[in-house]
Amino acid sequence: MKLKFLVIALFIFAVGFAQEKATLTGILTDKDMNGAPLPFASVTVKGTTISTTTDETGNYTLSVPAGEQTIVFSFLGYESREAVLTFTTGETQTLNQELGSTSVQLNDVVIEQQVSREKESALLQQQKNAVEMKQNIGAQELSRKGIGDVATAVAKTSGISKQEGSNNVYVRGLGDRYNSTSMNGLPIPSNDPEKKNIFLDIFTTDIVDVISIDKVYSTRLFGDFAGGNVDIISKEYRGQGxxxxxxxxxxxxxxxxxxxxxxxxxxxxxxxxxxxxxxxxxxxxxxxxxxxxxxxxxxxxxxxxxxxxxxxxxxxxxxxxxxxxxxxxxxxxxxxxLNQTVSAQDATINSYDQExxxxxxxxxxxxxxxxxxxxxxxxxxxxxxxxxxxxxxxxxxxxxxxxxxxxxxxxxxxxxxxxxxxxxxxxxxxxxxxxxxxxxxxxxxxxxxxxxxxxxxxxxxxxxxxxxxxxxxxxxxxxxxxxxxxxxxxxxxxxxxxxxxxxxxxxxxxxxxxxxxxxxxxxxxxxxxxxxxxxxxxxxxxxxxxxxxxxxxxxxxxxxxxxxxxxxxxxxxxxxxxxxxxxxxxxxxxxxxxxxxxxxxxxxxxxxxxxxxxxxxxxxxxxxxxxxxxxxxxxxxxxxxxxxxxxxxxxxxxxxxxxxxxxxxxxxxxxxxxxxxxxxxxxxxxxxxxxxxxxxxxxxxxxxxxxxxxxxxxxxxxxxxxxxxxxxxxxxxxxxxxxxxxxxxxxxxxxxxxxxxxxxxxxxxxxxxxxxxxxxxxxxxxxxxxxxxxxxxxxxxxxxxxxxxxxxxxxxxxxxxxxxxxxxxxxxxxxxxxxxxxxxxxxxxxxxxxxxxxxxxxxxxxxxxxxxxxxxxxxxxxxxxxxxxxxxxxxxxxxxxxxxxxxxxxxxxx
CATH class of the missing domain: 2.40.170.20 (TonB-dependent receptor, beta-barrel domain)
Structure with missing residues (x-):
């Protein structure tokens, strides 16, 4: 009985709370990338703690108090934008917003500093906000380190190594059979009859936007997983040509x-x-x-x-x-x-000078x-x-x-x-x-x-x-x-x-x-x-x-x-x-x-x-x-x-x-x-x-x-x-x-x-x-x-x-x-x-x-x-x-x- 009363009370409170609110929805896009969605950007009601972040597709939904409110749109390295809107209780408004990167004017010459989600700082922001536990390597980091293939990139992350003389990547001590590979969230097959995973070194970094590494399992991944999953996010062009x-x-x-x-x-x-x-x-x-x-x-x-x-x-x-x-x-x-095999008593079985x-x-x-x-x-x-x-x-x-x-x-x-x-x-x-x-x-x-x-x-x-x-x-x-x-x-x-x-x-x-x-x-x-x-x-x-x-x-x-x-x-x-x-x-x-x-x-x-x-x-x-x-x-x-x-x-x-x-x-x-x-x-x-x-x-x-x-x-x-x-x-x-x-x-x-x-x-x-x-x-x-x-x-x-x-x-x-x-x-x-x-x-x-x-x-x-x-x-x-x-x-x-x-x-x- 007490539980039933509590549920009813919470329902009445939630309804009363909702009656004083309106809803604002929309999508934030990247002006520098020709309208590409801008994930993990911030949407805030100015002067309050009410805020949200856009999802991976740039969409957001925000509950806003009734009355005139100033909405602030911002993203790391981009110019913030503000919009003044008037809300009535219970209504839903839609506002799509476009953000551009910061511009600095020097002696009448405008220098545009392009920022994308390939940047290390943006990927760290994504890692910080996400619920899932993963690591991301973007195009900026790949370029800085002169990395030419995905296998080398993956082997530069914590807990991952590449075995000498093979294409095997080990994640937390677990080899090929315990790992998986995907591209844009869809699995890709192996090119070796002895291996489960495709050789990552055949993927040049020219095709890569982001390499995402999951070392923690989530339900969106196939269950054949114990070490990690490497997801190659292919490059998508967003510029002017x-x-x-x-x-x-x-x-x-x-x-x-x-x-x-x-x-x-x-x-x-x-x-x-x-x-x-x-x-x-x-x-x-x-x-x-x-x-x-x-x-x-x-x-x-x-x-x-x-x-x-x-x-x-x-x-x-x-x-x-x-x-x-x-x-x-x-x-x-x-x-x-040298390449040889020896017995338990150190006697040579086969011994070669291999060239x-x-x-x-x-x-x-x-x-x-x-x-x-x-x-x-x-x-x-x-x-x-x-x-x-x-x-x-x-x-x-x-x-x-x-x-x-x-x-x-x-x-x-x-x-x-x-x-x-x-x-x-x-x-x-x-x-x-x-x-x-x-x-x-x-x-x-x-x-x-x-x-x-x-x-x-x-x-x-x-x-x-x-x-x-x-x-x-x-x-x-x-x-x-x-x-x-x-x-x-x-x-x-x-x-x-x-x-x-x-x-x-x-x-x-x-x-x-x-x-x-x-x-x-x-x-x-x-x-x-x-x-x-x-x-x-x-x-x-x-x-x-x-x-x-x-x-x-x-x-x-x-x-x-x-x-x-x-x-x-x-x-x-x-x-x-x-x-x-x-x-x-x-x-x-x-x-x-x-x-x-x-x-x-x-x-x-x-x-x-x-x-x-x-x-x-x-x-x-x-x-x-x-x-x-x-x-x-x-x-x-x-x-x-x-x-x-x-x-x-x-x-x-x-x-x-x-x-x-x-x-x-x-x-x-x-x-x-x-x-x-x-x-x-x-x-x-x-x-x-x-x-x-x-x-x-x-x-x-x-x-x-x-x-x-x-x-x-x-x-x-x-x-x-x-x-x-x-x-x-x-x-x-x-x-x-x-x-x-x-x-x-x-x-x-x-x-x-x-x-x-x-x-x-x-x-x-x-x-x-x-x-x-x-x-x-x-x-x-x-x-x-x-x-x-x-x-x-x-x-x-x-x-x-x-x-x-x-x-x-x-x-x-x-x-x-x-x-x-x-x-x-x-x-x-x-x-x-x-x-x-x-x-x-x-x-x-x-x-x-x-x-x-x-x-x-x-x-x-x-x-x-x-x-x-x-x-x-x-x-x-x-x-x-x-x-x-x-x-x-x-x-x-x-x-x-x-x-x-x-x-x-x-x-x-x-």
Missing amino acids: MLEVSVGSKVNTNAINKNGEFLLQDGPGKLGFKNYDYASNALTAYTFKNSLTPQKENPYAGSLGFKAGDSYQIGEEGRLSLFATANFSNNYDYREG RFQYATNTTGMFNAAYRVNSNNKISYNFLLVNSSNQFRDTFNGTIRDIAEQDNGLIQRGTYVKNTLMINQLLGNHKIDSLTTIDWGASYNKVISDMPDRTQNTLRNTNGTWNIAQINTTDNHRYYQTLDEDELAAKLSITRQFGSEINGQARGNLSVGYNGRFKKRDFEAIQFNFRLTQTFLAQAVDPNNLDALFNSTNYGNGAFTIEAYAGMTPQTYSGDQDIHAGFANIDYKFTEKLTASVGLRYERINQTVSWRTQFDAAGRSDTFDKNEFLPNLIFKYEVNDKQNLRFAASKTYTLPQFKERSPFIYEDINEIKFGNFDLNPSTDYNVDFKWEFFPERDELFSAAVFGKLIQDPIAEVNLASSTNDISWVNISDEGTVYGVEIEARKNILNFESEFTNKLSFGFNASYMKTKQDLDAEKVRQDTNGRLNINPTNSTSGFTGASDFLLNTDVSYTKDWSADGGITATVMYSHYSDRLYAIGIQQQGNLVDKGMGALDFVVKSRLGRHFGVDLVTRNLLNPTFERVQENGGGDVPVVTFKRGAYIGLGVTYKL
């Missing part, structure tokens, strides 16, 4: 030292688009197109890029914005060093069209094409077990990988009324990944003479694989404001919606093995002229035969994965200081993998269905106008990937990998606590504590076998991750002048611990005895995780005119020792020793049209070292230096 051309050149100090001796395999083109296939009679004739003789190259890299954009007024309210960019870059790398020549290309093209119908409706289309290629010519000189055990062996492998990604997205945002908005999107993505004609040959030197060596037919082969994947995705959310008002703003937002993701992958591979006669095994050969032996004439004379596992029938696997998700989320402001976000997401997951491989020639399939209910909770407490406290908790899951579940064999030089169809998903529980302090508009101090419990963690492990087999298993019942992150951005000196003249400092660091049990009995039970592991230790950390990560930078910016200036930035990053592979059969763990990188970047503007950039990377050129932690001490197994990188670029703007 532009055309920009840029050219650049880059060298690697290791590579240019091999000028005249830089060797690559024959076949792949210099632009990275070339592809080729094997002939239909490859088993009955020697019809391979590419020579086995290496080709000499001049290792000087370059880049060429174009950007263009314009916008057009359509009718009284409409605006069409168009933006396009195209960019091509290539890169030469060289490294040389790698590498050539990579990246071609990116993007087109974006955004049509703002009016202040309430916007539709946009994004198309992105990314084509990347990578050539490796590896030579391994030294000891080969059972073949050349007197340090007299040689393995030559030539690898060419070409990946093409096409993304198509259609997005919409609509304001139905002052309280309701609808966001939707749909995408179709396609990935084609090819590894055509990977060659491998094994040789042995006897008394100064090289001969082809052969223990197994796989010692000399040519290999082809291709992956074709199609993916459809959709999102729809409806958001409605509700509840009584606080400071003129509705207390709550209710969002409900749907997400869908439907993926289909087809993969096939075939390997042609060469079996030589004893006569030709004894024939002397030149390692750089193997065409003298492997040719159609010698094949016709019976010098060798060509074999494949199932004739001309490739090994295959296919994967189908459907995810349907519904969600609801409530953001509610309990007081002026305390806001909560509570959400629940339901996902229905179906994953089917089918295969026909040398493990299972008849072929079969395996399916699992999973229903997940995923709650999440976020609290934000505004200590004052400069400090926030945040808390978050959530439940998520981790899915195994297609290749991890299909028994397809992939042979590398020192290892063999195959999938495990008994692999099960993991369940993840996440908790975060964070403090933020914003002393000035572009300054930040923050500290965060996080923890994760992962049930049935998935690990890549060496099996108990004689052939160094590797597979994926649920390694234990649970694993844990916990740690702390700190971040600081501070202006050291900020000289007062008409133009920018300041020295700034950035720093972030994280310290974490990861642990998982190594349960051999669980692996045996889960796989019905098919797979066995024999770990040296009973526990381990997570592979790829460093206990300590550090990034720091110091920047000096000096502008001497509106169109002239210079920014110089010194950056240093460091990671501590991290586990590469878990030790087995009394062998110690493989550990990558900690190392650091020093970069120096200078960006200059020489008037309205010209800019010159100098980018130098890895100036300290430390030695990368992987060791095996045996009882007698650390034994080096991989060592090399990457070399330093020096690049010079020139930009011309019309």
Whole structure:
């Protein structure tokens, strides 16, 4: 009864309060950006504490006292605007307002200082106001640090690192399987059959407006999440018309030292688009197109890029914005060093001096069209094409077990990988009324990944003479694989404001919606093995002229035969994965200081993998269905106008990937990998606590504590076998991750002048611990005895995780005119020792020793049209070292230096 009376009293009070109020709604737009919405701008009733901020689409709703009121519109770095309006009780008025950036007049010359949400200060303001916990990297920061790709940008943020020699990004100690990637809020597929996420380094920063990193789960994200989600917000043009051309050149100090001796395999083109296939009679004739003789190259890299954009007024309210960019870059790398495997007693199994020549290309093209119908409706289309290629010519000189055990062996492998990604997205945002908005999107993505004609040959030197060596037919082969994947995705959310008002703003937002993701992958591979006669095994050969032996004439004379596992029938696997998700989320402001976000997401997951491989020639399939209910909770407490406290908790899951579940064999030089169809998903529980302090508009101090419990963690492990087999298993019942992150951005000196003249400092660091049990009995039970592991230790950390990560930078910016200036930035990053592979059969763990990188970047503007950039990377050129932690001490197994990188670029703007 008391509760009923209280509810009635509150209702009467709310009605009485509302009768003295009116409502003002509208949208704030950016004058400098041709009417683009202005999110997180302030709308205030002058002389009162009644205020609100615009949402991400620039919309606002404010409860205003009846009578004549002065409304103030403001945004950081923009001129404030005021409007005097008269309100009557209960009425609703609409006022759309346009804000322009601050202008400073000097001797009758007006200098317009353009400010956009790509600015670091604006993104910090967005981070401060948002309920969700995320980090944003904008175009301004990317430019200042001379960052050319998304992977490098992400690795500069706290708690995130990139593994040496791979494209893996680790978030809070969690690798590829625990992370996800999206573009404009829609998922994008991987371009590697072994990975869940696409290689972030193929995305150039030319296409990026903002990189948003979620390390805390919210219901708008798919539930396959534990480490983080990287969302690439594509660039949308907002200006009056532009055309920009840029050219650049880059060298690697290791590579240019091999000028005249830089060797690559024959076949792949210099632009990275070339592809080729094997002939239909490859088993009955020697019809391979590419020579086995290496080709000499001049290792000087370059880049060429174009950007263009314009916008057009359509009718009284409409605006069409168009933006396009195209960019091509290539890169030469060289490294040389030790690569070996050793026993638990430090005895050498295989030991090589590995030499790698590498050539990579990246071609990116993007087109974006955004049509703002009016202040309430916007539709946009994004198309992105990314084509990347990578050539490796590896030579391994030294000891080969059972073949050349007197340090007299040689393995030559030539690898060419070409990946093409096409993304198509259609997005919409609509304001139905002052309280309701609808966001939707749909995408179709396609990935084609090819590894055509990977060659491998094994040789042995006897008394100064090289001969082809052969223990197994796989010692000399040519290999082809291709992956074709199609993916459809959709999102729809409806958001409605509700509840009584606080400071003129509705207390709550209710969002409900749907997400869908439907993926289909087809993969096939075939390997042609060469079996030589004893006569030709004894024939002397030149390692750089193997065409003298492997040719159609010698094949016709019976010098060798060509074999494949199932004739001309490739090994295959296919994967189908459907995810349907519904969600609801409530953001509610309990007081002026305390806001909560509570959400629940339901996902229905179906994953089917089918295969026909040398493990299972008849072929079969395996399916699992999973229903997940995923709650999440976020609290934000505004200590004052400069400090926030945040808390978050959530439940998520981790899915195994297609290749991890299909028994397809992939042979590398020192290892063999195959999938495990008994692999099960993991369940993840996440908790975060964070403090933020914003002393000035572009300054930040923050500290965060996080923890994760992962049930049935998935690990890549060496099996108990004689052939160094590797597979994926649920390694234990649970694993844990916990740690702390700190971040600081501070202006050291900020000289007062008409133009920018300041020295700034950035720093972030994280310290974490990861642990998982190594349960051999669980692996045996889960796989019905098919797979066995024999770990040296009973526990381990997570592979790829460093206990300590550090990034720091110091920047000096000096502008001497509106169109002239210079920014110089010194950056240093460091990671501590991290586990590469878990030790087995009394062998110690493989550990990558900690190392650091020093970069120096200078960006200059020489008037309205010209800019010159100098980018130098890895100036300290430390030695990368992987060791095996045996009882007698650390034994080096991989060592090399990457070399330093020096690049010079020139930009011309019309």
